Amino acid sequence: MKERKKIAIVGVGLIGGSLAIQLHEKKLSSRLIGVEADPDHAAQALALELVDEILPLDQAVEQAEVIVLAIPVDAMLSLLPAVLDRVDQQIVLDLGSTKSQLVAAIKDHPKRGRFVATHPMWGTEYSGPAAAVRGAYENKAVILCNTDQTDADALEWVRHMFEKIGMRQLEMEAVAHDLHAAYVSHISHITSFALANTVLEKEKEENAIFELASAGFESTVRLAKSNPAMWVPIFLQNKDNVLDVLNEHIEQLKKFRDSIRDDQSDVLKGLITEANKIRRIIK
Amino acid sequence: MKERKKIAIVGVGLIGGSLAIQLHEKKLSSRLIGVEADPDHAAQALALELVDEILPLDQAVEQAEVIVLAIPVDAMLSLLPAVLDRVDQQIVLDLGSTKSQLVAAIKDHPKRGRFVATHPMWGTEYSGPAAAVRGAYENKAVILCNTDQTDADALEWVRHMFEKIGMRQLEMEAVAHDLHAAYVSHISHITSFALANTVLEKEKEENAIFELASAGFESTVRLAKSNPAMWVPIFLQNKDNVLDVLNEHIEQLKKFRDSIRDDQSDVLKGLITEANKIRRIIK
Secondary structure (H helix, E strand, O other): OOOOOEEEEEOOOHHHHHHHHHHHHOOOOOEEEEEOOOHHHHHHHHHOOOOOEEOOHHHHHHHOOEEEEOOOHHHHHHHHHHHHHHOOOOEEEEOOOOOHHHHHHOOOOOOHHHEEEEEEOOOOOOOOHHHOOOOOOOOOEEEEEOHHHOOHHHHHHHHHHHHHHOOEEEEEOHHHHHHHHHHHHHHHHHHHHHHHHHHHHHOOOHHHHHHHOOHHHHHHHHHHHOOHHHHHHHHHHOHHHHHHHHHHHHHHHHHHHHHHHOOOHHHHHHHHHHHHHHHHOOO | OOOOOEEEEEOOOHHHHHHHHHHHHOOOOOEEEEEOOOHHHHHHHHHOOOOOEEOOHHHHHHHOOEEEEOOOHHHHHHHHHHHHHHOOOOEEEEOOOOOHHHHHHOOOOOOHHHEEEEEEOOOOOOOOHHHOOOOOOOOOEEEEEOHHHOOHHHHHHHHHHHHHHOOEEEEEOHHHHHHHHHHHHHHHHHHHHHHHHHHHHHOOOHHHHHHHOOHHHHHHHHHHHOOHHHHHHHHHHOHHHHHHHHHHHHHHHHHHHHHHHOOOHHHHHHHHHHHHHHHHOOO
8 A cells, every 4th residue: 555644634623633633643644734724723733733834725735645624514515626626646535524415526526536535423512723632533433435436545545544543434325424424413413502592592590500500411512512614514415314303303302392291291201211212322 | 506417318319329428428427327219229229338227218217317308309299298297306408300399398387497408400311329429419509499498507507518518509499490400401301302212213223323423412312311200200390491491492493494494504603603602601
């Protein structure tokens, strides 16, 4: 396998910055080039030594052997074809949370084979280079999508990279990925955002929330701190699946509401006992 | 202040068991009597040395100087008056999650003054004696309700106990307590139960959830493991407040749904930006 140690990270925020730390620590990179549209984030990424230098996209694509795209999924849709226009034998991979529209957008691109669609199942509610975390991704799952459309050498290198980082690799078609991502990630964020808005709307006494909020509340509402620039395009790109799960979630909440309203303690107990089955899945 | 070191814990589960550990470690007790309806839990509580002995309720009330009630709030409603019927100068306190019905139920009891209504804002999604945690309650808030109805010596001892455990004490009327508890605790549990049911209903491939579930999903759905025996009576006793917050939550979810359905990215961004304000409250 050809050694590729000059790596460009496009978008040096939470996701890209955390990968940069891993690439360096696992000796996967000898030189890390950052591409960053936000000048403050660019300066922070250098100050935090997440990358060795910041370059414009053109120069980064030209000089790097691997180009990692870690930007919001709306920007990704336009940037990926533009990057592929400029690559020769480099490898391009993305770390985004939606896949169907992205792989459709470059399906017939002459350089399609240089691209690997990936989604590492890790993130936090924070954003920007200062949010980058050492040891992120380790022991987490990563999904590789539509790998039959990728050149063998590109797939091999990316698989090697995730293996060195310590991720469990799964393969999935983009359409299946977006469905499962709606269930296990996107809906949690909507629930949490909506819960924050509920409590902020109903509870005018912020002091009371502050004093009383327990670990349970914090845990449920934590994701509500997540960045709209990242999440708005995810929800819109995965619209059909998200709407499907969200409508089901509203129906489930109505079952709780109706059984509480009608004092049906047996029904309520049944709903909670059913929910407890999540123990089989979440330790 | 009169020293009271013979303490009975009625219900030696997550809540009562965790308090038992604290009472012992902070030298607040010299003898801990457990009262426990479930024989398995009684045996576990002894094996784990949470209490020194298990006694029937009558004997425990007679021998103890302080009686702590840590049972589901439906059982609490009938047990508290029965315990007060038997006390002389002992102190009785509860640790339950709802307060309005409870203080109303014993409002005119001749021994009302011996009772202190408290709600320590701590818990986990687990239950039973084996779930008891060392160091629980420390640096958390505890709410004391309707303290003007409590004898001065009883209030003084309970305040001293919570101070030694390291809890921040707040006073609140029972009605206000139940309102705030609906916002910051009860609704989080309903959201989490309903989210678990949504995902279990929609996602037939449990392996996919298992493999893909990220820390964000786990955090949001964690409370769904909570015990129905504890939570059904909480929701029903706090029905009006819970329904009020739950209806608002459904409305908030519909705002997300409608803006996604109609591709209104600006509205969606506004909703998320609003939700981000929870940062002011939750660090």
